[in-house]
Amino acid sequence: MLDTPLVGARQEPVMRAVIQERYGTPDLVELGELPEPVPADGEVLIKVRAASLNGSDRENLAGSPFYARLGGLRRPRKPVPGSDVAGVVAAVGAAVTEFAPGDEVFGELAGYRGGLAEYVATPPNLLARKPPGLSFVDAAALPQAGCIALRATKGVKDGDAVLVNGAGGAGGALVVGLAKHFGAEVTAVDRADKADYLRQIGADEAIDFEAEDWAERRGRYDRIIDLIAHRSPYRVQRALRPGGAYLMVGGRTRILLATLIAGPTAGWRAGKRVRVLAVPQSRAHLEEVTALVLDGAAAPVVDRVYPLAEAPAAFARIAAGDNRGKVVVEVP
Ligand SMILES: NC(=O)c1ccc[n+]([C@@H]2O[C@H](COP(=O)([O-])OP(=O)(O)OC[C@H]3O[C@@H](n4cnc5c(N)ncnc54)[C@H](OP(=O)(O)O)[C@@H]3O)[C@@H](O)[C@H]2O)c1
Incomplete structure (x- = not known):
């Protein structure tokens, strides 16, 4: 050499x-x-x-x-x-x-x-x-935040109560924005010093996760979108209304496995669905969410x-x- x-x-x-x-x-x-x-x-x-x-x-x-x-x-x-x-x-x-x-x-x-x-x-x-x-x-x-937001808010309808956990980070604005666009009442959860930001991006209510445990709000939400999951499927299902859905997007590996295994049985009697949301990388979804952004639905x-x-x-x-x-x- x-x-x-x-x-x-x-x-x-x-x-x-x-x-x-x-x-x-x-x-x-x-x-x-x-x-x-x-x-x-x-x-x-x-x-x-x-x-x-x-x-x-x-x-x-x-x-x-x-x-x-x-x-x-x-x-x-x-x-x-x-x-x-x-x-x-x-x-x-x-x-x-x-x-x-x-x-x-x-x-x-x-x-x-x-x-x-x-x-x-x-x-x-x-x-x-x-x-x-x-x-x-x-x-x-x-791209990534938009495709997550599109998939996580699919089926959200006018008047739904939606909770977005971890809404103050990279992807939360599009999730909150699209949920509002579809007519939901949105509760956003993150640190106390992000409360003003959460309201600016459209949240109706901001929860400081260090001051309040939203999972204790029993029967309150039609959809929970969890960007940073660390609660068991049995705990999160309690905050859902009958027929509601919990979607784990990101979070601890232990919770990911627990949600995959126990999610389908947690809350099924009340017609609640608790599951991991797999968001595939997809050109079609990117084009769909981009069209919504260009229409002013969310940003x-x-x-x-x-x-x-x-x-x-x-x-x-x-x-x-x-x-x-x-x-x-x-x-x-
Ligand atoms: N399911 C799929 O197919 C798929 C695909 C792509 C990505 N993902 C995942 O989706 C997630 C994307 O979220 P992102 O990009 O918006 O994440 P991010 O930027 O990390 O935002 C998470 C937010 O949650 C806050 N937070 C921290 N601890 C919290 C707690 N205990 N309760 C509530 N909020 C808390 C963080 O605050 P601090 O920053 O102050 O800690 C931050 O503002 C990632 O985990 C990623 O791996 C999933």
């Missing part, structure tokens, strides 16, 4: 990327250089303009809950974090017919990683065309925008829980 590169040897093009080699705290996240990806036959290469952070990025940084390690048990297999992107197609593989260089696109990345870089190569099936009226920053804020809230060079600070913000809505990283 040569220590000195050959004069005239072809240099691999490199790109700036955020790199997370291990699970842990935000100080492990750093800006570095990686080879620019080359799209495979069935992939598009996106020149990333903006990428947003979700609760799942906070979990993927920490490696907790345990399901966050599906992408690598001891360390992330893909070192670049970032699941939601918006950008411009820079190149397409030979088998890709639906997009061409220059197209503006946005969407989720398979495996929930890779977006915090100047370029990412990904299959086109999860991507949608970015509407011209949507900025790259707003488009990047939409993602952008908390703060950081340049790529300051991505570690963006992670520090979500790890500390200081964000109200989406933190977005812009790639100049």
Whole structure:
């Protein structure tokens, strides 16, 4: 092996990327250089303009809950974090017919990683065309949170009482916004210092989870959307009205397993449904929720925008829980 590169040897093009080699705290996240990806036959290469952070990025940084390690048990297999992107197609593989260089696109990345870089190569099936009226920053804020909100509020109708637990984080604004759009009376739960924000995004009532346990409100809700579950299925079902539904979206692994196993029997006598909501990454759902956003039904809230060079600070913000809505990283 040569220590000195050959004069005239072809240099691999490199790109700036955020790199997370291990699970842990935000100080492990750093800006570095990686080879620019080359799209495979069935992939598009996106020149990333903006990428947003979700609760799942906070979990993927920490490696907790345990399901966050599906992408690598001891360390992330893909070192670049970032699941939601918006950008411009820079190149397409030979088998890709639906997009061409220059197209503006946005969407989720398979495996929930890779977006915090100047370029990412990904299959086109999860991507949608970015509407011209949507900025790259707003488009990047939409995919994961929007698809969760769309699925979690499906079937909500006028006059329903809906509780959203963990509504003050990345995805809550779209969940609360869509539930209000469908005519629900919304109770939003988070920390006390987010109460004003929860009302700004449309909640009729805000609960400080450290001051009150909403699960003690017996028979009150038609739908409970739990973004940060840590109660057993038997406890949460008590807060449902007969015929109501509890949907676990995110939370502790122990509760995920308990809800999968015991959810179907918890409360069934009163026609209550307690289950885990699996939200598939989907272009069709992204297009559906984008149409609702463009119609003014709901809007993602952008908390703060950081340049790529300051991505570690963006992670520090979500790890500390200081964000109200989406933190977005812009790639100049
Ligand atoms: N089901 C699926 O298919 C699917 C797909 C994608 C993602 N997900 C999951 O969906 C979740 C997405 O939520 P997100 O992005 O909005 O998360 P997030 O940004 O982490 O927001 C969670 C919010 O809950 C607050 N919180 C913390 N402890 C709480 C408690 N005990 N009670 C009530 N609120 C509490 C947090 O406050 P602090 O920040 O101050 O702690 C934060 O404001 C993630 O867990 C993700 O893994 C699920």
